[in-house]
Amino acid sequence: MQIQASADIQSSQHIVAQVSNLNKSFAGKVALNNLNLSIEANQVVAVLGANGAGKTTLINILLGRLQADDGEISVLGQPAGSLIAKRQTGAMLQVANLPETLKIKEHIQLFQSYYPKPMDYQKVMDYAGLQDLQQRYSRKLSGGEKQRLLFALSICGNPKLLFLDEPSVGMDVEARQGLWQAIRDLKNQGTAIVLTTHYLQEAESLADQIVLLKNGEIIKRGNNDDFRASVSHKLIRFASKLASTHFANLPAVAMVSQSGKYISLQSTNANQTLQALLTLAPGIEDLTVQGAGLEEAFLHLNQNKQAVNLQTAVGA
Numbered sequence: 442m443q444i445q446a447s448a449d450i451q452s453s454q455h456i457v458a459q460v461s462n463l464n465k466s467f468a469g470k471v472a473l474n475n476l477n478l479s480i481e482a483n484q485v486v487a488v489l490g491a492n493g494a495g496k497t498t499l500i501n502i503l504l505g506r507l508q509a510d511d512g513e514i515s516v517l518g519q520p521a522g523s524l525i526a527k528r529q530t531g532a533m534l535q536v537a538n539l540p541e542t543l544k545i546k547e548h549i550q551l552f553q554s555y556y557p558k559p560m561d562y563q564k565v566m567d568y569a570g571l572q573d574l575q576q577r578y579s580r581k582l583s584g585g586e587k588q589r590l591l592f593a594l595s596i597c598g599n600p601k602l603l604f605l606d607e608p609s610v611g612m613d614v615e616a617r618q619g620l621w622q623a624i625r626d627l628k629n630q631g632t633a634i635v636l637t638t639h640y641l642q643e644a645e646s647l648a649d650q651i652v653l654l655k656n657g658e659i660i661k662r663g664n665n666d667d668f669r670a671s672v673s674h675k676l677i678r679f680a681s682k683l684a685s686t687h688f689a690n691l692p693a694v695a696m697v698s699q700s701g702k703y704i705s706l707q708s709t710n711a712n713q714t715l716q717a718l719l720t721l722a723p724g725i726e727d728l729t730v731q732g733a734g735l736e737e738a739f740l741h742l743n744q745n746k747q748a749v750n751l752q753t754a755v756g757a
């Protein structure tokens with residue numbers, strides 16, 4: 442994601458929304474600190490971060506639901522929250538109350554009526570996987586079905602800019618795959634999508650650009666490969682009858698964790714670790730070695746407490 446100066450933004454066809462030098466505090470506690478971000482058409486931007494990092498605050502400011510303390514904000518060339526911006530924006534938020542007396546079909550048709558150029562009804566149904574539930578009252582929906590309805594409502598207006606705040610929470614595997622396909626299709630048709638998720642495989646699978654927030658600041662931005670490259674560790678996994686503590690002192694092992702009979706070692710030098718491992722425990726099974734993924738990069742960059750705890754526990 443490129444930070445661009447104002448003159449560039451005016452001339453760019455691709456910038457859909459942008460914030461510059463954005464600050465927001467709540468009662469003196471900083472939620473966003475001098476944030477700069479451009480959101481482009483045909484892209485999924487994943488905004489990641491631990492609880493309280495500032496993701497929802499950023500989305501709420503871009504939607505005009507919250508006032509920034511200072512900074513410049515442009516959404517579709519308009520102030521955030523303006524009618525013109527709202528008509529071209531869709532949002533699926535974590536907190537949403539729906540009238541329970543309406544059927545799914547009625548919800549969709551009502552939302553379509555709010556927009557000048559709504560998305561075709563059948564297309565909304567297909568994207569959200571709601572064909573079989575059109576006559577169902579929203580009060581009778583399961584958690585995952587309600588998520589699908591909220592997704593449907595977020596795309597009713599044919600948005601140029603779509604915010605998805607943890608969209609797949611509660612969805613089963615099939616519904617999640619359907620959601621991911623819909624997100625890819627919308628992106629390919631030009632929609633700019635801002636996605637927040639704690640499910641890193643979702644970001645890994647969908648995002649063109651990833652922005653990692655910590656304490657309201659962007660501590661890293663780039664694509665999947667950029668994030669993976671920030672961790673030089675390799676992951677060594679195997680099954681063993683020995684407890685994880687036996688492996689903590691192998692050379693180049695930075696972290697050890699255990700799940701049932703499976704042990705995972707993060708190694709800064711896989712060759713060294715493997716040689717010592719095979720000498721120490723020749724009876725290990727199901728050995729795999731792989732590069733670090735987005736999850737390891739996230740933990741590494743965030744100095745995640747869980748990772749520190751694991752390391753401490755094993756080293757103790």
Ligand SMILES: Nc1ncnc2c1ncn2[C@@H]1O[C@H](COP(=O)(O)OP(=O)(O)OP(=O)(O)O)[C@@H](O)[C@H]1O
Binds near residue numbers: 468471493494499
């Ligand atoms: N209305 C509010 N009043 C006071 N503090 C707030 C308010 N909204 C957010 N905060 C604080 O601002 C910081 C950022 O919160 P935010 O909800 O943006 O984080 P988040 O990254 O979305 O977290 P999560 O992953 O838990 O949803 C947190 O410290 C939070 O406690």
